[in-house]
Amino acid sequence: MTLTIYTFPALAFLPRPEPVRPLPPPAKPARPSNRERRAAFRDHLFTVMREGPKPQPGRFTLFDLAPDSCRFPNGDDDIRYCGRPQRKGSSYCARCHAIAYVRSEPA
Numbered sequence: 001m002t003l004t005i006y007t008f009p010a011l012a013f014l015p016r017p018e019p020v021r022p023l024p025p026p027a028k029p030a031r032p033s034n035r036e037r038r039a040a041f042r043d044h045l046f047t048v049m050r051e052g053p054k055p056q057p058g059r060f061t062l063f064d065l066a067p068d069s070c071r072f073p074n075g076d077d078d079i080r081y082c083g084r085p086q087r088k089g090s091s092y093c094a095r096c097h098a099i100a101y102v103r104s105e106p107a
């Protein structure tokens, strides 16, 4: 069997179509920089500290604390602990972490 392809002669003078190129991958949403993430966390923390529940110092004894309870101490003679859930990677809750760790200003 012979396959014969008939083409219209005028088609030979038309420009060849552009090859189809694959679409570029969709643009990823811009990832916030570390500085922006720190600023966002700081704003969030200030909002929590301003509008969140007030600390109730002297609530928990050492024996009341769960393994993931905040261990920020309060009091001089009768030491009690904060007891809120710990911030990830810290022994303290977000509020007490902000109190305990203050970023030093560059000289």
Ligand SMILES: [Zn+2]
Pocket: 070, 071, 072, 082, 083, 084, 092, 093, 094, 095, 096, 097
């Ligand atoms: Zn705390």
